[in-house]
Amino acid sequence: MMEEKLSKKHLEQLKQLCNEAGIKLTHQRLEIFCELIAHPGHPSAEMIHKRIHKKLPTIAIDTVYRTLATFDELGLIKKLHVMNERTLFDTNLDIHHHFICTRCKKVNDIYWSDFDNTTLPETIENMGKVESRHLEIHGICNSCLDKT
Incomplete structure (x- = not known):
């Protein structure tokens, strides 16, 4: 069942x-x-x-x-x-960010507490109240690099 x-x-x-x-x-x-x-x-x-x-x-x-x-x-x-891509869904509800391979499109979770705890620039704070932070890093994963 x-x-x-x-x-x-x-x-x-x-x-x-x-x-x-x-x-x-x-x-x-x-x-x-x-x-x-x-x-x-x-x-x-x-x-x-x-x-x-x-x-x-x-x-x-x-x-x-x-x-x-x-x-x-x-x-x-x-x-x-994900920028210029279809919508994906994440089951991991912990605070984390993403590394996205521009070749194979694989998405990997990144945990980066230093980023999460940094003081935001005043320009952002003047825009309004930030409710969450999410960083996307785009690059080529090691697996794709190994294939070239």
Whole structure:
């Protein structure tokens, strides 16, 4: 059963958040959540749809997009808007940043507490209240460098 794949903690968190938001925990939402937990990282909606489609052949890509948007609103995942690329989804809710390979498009997590704790320039503080910081570093990963 798919619920057995989830830890009790994850399942209870999902049930509680859905209940608080007044949304039904459907079979499709549960399958998408299971897929996110089973394969953490930075998947696209298309990638998740492709994997889920094997189990649920009638699931529409629109259902996956809407479910991922709902999970983002509930705080279960974060939506990444990688520059000039498709939207990716991040299951890692810890404070972190991303290194994005410009060749293979792989996204790696970066933990950088010095950056997180630096004092922001006055020009930014004068713009308004900063609620979060996210840094994207674009470059070529070692794997791609080794291939050249």
